[in-house]
Amino acid sequence: MSSRMEAEEIFKGLSEAVIAYDEDKSVEFAKAALENDVDPTDAILKGLAHGMEKVGELFDKQEYFVPEMLACADALNAAVEILKPHLKIRSEGPQVKVVIGTVEGDIHEIGKNLVRIMFDAAGWEVYDLGGNVKLERFLEEQQKTGADVVALSALMTTSMAAIPEIIKMIKSAEPRVTVMVGGAPLSWELARKYGADGYSPNCGTAVNDTLEAIRRVREGHGSWER
Numbered sequence: 713m714s715s716r717m718e719a720e721e722i723f724k725g726l727s728e729a730v731i732a733y734d735e736d737k738s739v740e741f742a743k744a745a746l747e748n749d750v751d752p753t754d755a756i757l758k759g760l761a762h763g764m765e766k767v768g769e770l771f772d773k774q775e776y777f778v779p780e781m782l783a784c785a786d787a788l789n790a791a792v793e794i795l796k797p798h799l800k801i802r803s804e805g806p807q808v809k810v811v812i813g814t815v816e817g818d819i820h821e822i823g824k825n826l827v828r829i830m831f832d833a834a835g836w837e838v839y840d841l842g843g844n845v846k847l848e849r850f851l852e853e854q855q856k857t858g859a860d861v862v863a864l865s866a867l868m869t870t871s872m873a874a875i876p877e878i879i880k881m882i883k884s885a886e887p888r889v890t891v892m893v894g895g896a897p898l899s900w901e902l903a904r905k906y907g908a909d910g911y912s913p914n915c916g917t918a919v920n921d922t923l924e925a926i927r928r929v930r931e932g933h934g935s936w937e938r
């Protein structure tokens with residue numbers, strides 16, 4: 713693919729490659745994104761993540777099942793590997809240590825991994841606990857590492873119910889730690905209701921939203937407005 717391509721064409725190619733679980737095509741379009749100076753964060757959000765959203769719809773319609781979703785995830789991950797080294801994130805901000813993981817009962821890790829990649833790209837020190845993380849592990853890891861932030865991901869309405877409990881655990885032991893939450897079923901409203909210090913709707917905004925949340929906690933503003 714050597715000719716110039718429009719960004720929109722590349723987003724469409726990436727999205728279609730994820731839906732068709734075509735790893736060769738997703739890698740080819742990820743390379744095309746780099747060759748055509750498309751912002752890698754846009755390629756992830758408007759291409760790959762957009763494709764994954766459509767996969768969710770196919771799952772809802774029972775056209776796709778777990779094996780297809782896994783194959784789609786492989787196509788997404790293969791493209792992310794190509795784009796990852798080229799992410800441009802402002803790095804003049806403070807050094808931040810983050811513990812991140814997907815909550816207990818929930819094995820969805822794609823979104824959490826993308827957020828982790830953005831934190832890595834910002835030069836932050838990241839402790840990734842993976843998926844299906846027992847509630848008390850978040851606090852344990854924070855205390856072990858002295859992390860400034862604990863970032864919780866949940867993709868299911870059932871698993872997200874664990875979030876307020878984890879936040880209570882962290883805040884009663886370490887009130888100065890910033891807790892960020894995210895994942896498809898969450899929202900600004902729910903995040904606030906659960907007692908989180910911040911929320912971010914996607915990986916493209918996660919670094920800035922986390923910095924803002926840290927500032928709010930350090931300045932002692934318990935609640936936050938949106």
Ligand code: B12
Pocket residue numbers: 761764765767768769771772778779781782785817818819820821822823824826827863864865866867868869870892893894895896897911912913914915916918
């Ligand atoms: C891929 C997928 C899977 C894959 C996951 C592969 C993997 N390694 O992660 C597999 C096949 C394993 C899977 C399994 C299951 N899945 Co599934 N899955 C999905 C799907 C299609 C996409 C999720 C995804 O990766 N999205 C793409 C990423 C990029 O988006 P994202 O996760 O939202 O993350 C972004 C933001 O939310 C944000 N973000 C995410 N986390 C965080 C954290 C922080 C701190 C911040 C700031 C931001 C942030 O940034 C991310 C990047 O921009 C969704 C449908 C959907 N629309 O969400 C269903 C979905 C989540 N799955 C669902 C279900 C039911 C299941 C299964 C129970 C199916 C089954 N019968 O076995 C199992 C669950 C097992 C378990 N206990 O966890 C349901 C959940 C329903 C509910 N209860 O709420 C969904 C919604 C599908 C549906 N419509 O029914 N699944």
